[in-house]
Amino acid sequence: MSKKNSKPAQPTSSKPAAPKPKEKAPVFKTVTENRKAKFQYEILDSMECGIILHGSEVKSLRNGKCSIEEAYGRLQNGELWLVNCEIDEYRQATFWNHPTKRTRKLLLHKQELLKFAGRSKERGLTLVPLRVYFTERGIAKCVMGLCKGKKLHDKRETLKKKDSQRDIERAMRGKRTGR
Numbered sequence: 001m002s003k004k005n006s007k008p009a010q011p012t013s014s015k016p017a018a019p020k021p022k023e024k025a026p027v028f029k030t031v032t033e034n035r036k037a038k039f040q041y042e043i044l045d046s047m048e049c050g051i052i053l054h055g056s057e058v059k060s061l062r063n064g065k066c067s068i069e070e071a072y073g074r075l076q077n078g079e080l081w082l083v084n085c086e087i088d089e090y091r092q093a094t095f096w097n098h099p100t101k102r103t104r105k106l107l108l109h110k111q112e113l114l115k116f117a118g119r120s121k122e123r124g125l126t127l128v129p130l131r132v133y134f135t136e137r138g139i140a141k142c143v144m145g146l147c148k149g150k151k152l153h154d155k156r157e158t159l160k161k162k163d164s165q166r167d168i169e170r171a172m173r174g175k176r177t178g179r
Contacts, residue, residue: 029134032066037128039155041147046130047116049080050107051140056093061140063090066132073106073127073144075117080106082129082142106142116146124148 037043053061060066065088074081082104089097108116120127131143150158 028136031061031064031132031134031140032068033131034068034071034129036069037130037145037147039158040150041126041128041145042150042154043130043145043147044125045116045119045146046143047108047112047146049142049144051082051132051142052105052107053087053140054098056090056096056098057087058140059093060087060090061132062134065090068129068132068142071129073120073129074103075120075127078113080108080113080117080127080144082106085129106144116144119146 067086071085072083074083084101085104086101087098088100116127119125126147126149128145128147129142130145133141133143135141
């Protein structure tokens with residue numbers, strides 16, 4: 001007669017399972033940010049786009065030589081273009097340099113472009129670049145915002161809110177330290 005093992009199988013180690021390592025947050029290297037846009041426009045929506053660049057433009061961006069304050073987005077023939085963005089020449093590129101203010105094509109999925117384009121054609125809305133950065137893989141990206149221009153009284157209201165928020169934070173800091 002053979003005996004059957006009536007005990008249930010138990011795990012060999014009595015240690016609890018090791019916690020899974022936390023995923024690292026994506027690391028971005030910001031090249032430039034359009035801080036004036038937050039003041040001058042009410043940002044309704046934003047979308048991340050890829051940028052088509054030449055070799056010397058990438059080198060210049062890595063050095064932080066970019067200005068998007070006067071730039072805007074334009075829809076043309078079913079494509080999105082970044083107009084008036086100034087990327088300075090890369091000095092070591094000699095005669096292979098790029099024009100500083102050429103229009104650059106932005107890359108979006110077709111569905112995103114149709115959604116974004118339909119809303120941008122409404123009266124009073126414009127496409128403004130908010131930020132240019134490199135991803136952890138080294139790919140240049142641009143965050144385009146769908147914006148509506150603020151009136152003068154809206155800008156004043158924004159300043160009042162910032163001042164009152166700063167006063168509240170200052171009072172809270174003073175209260176914590178016991179002054």
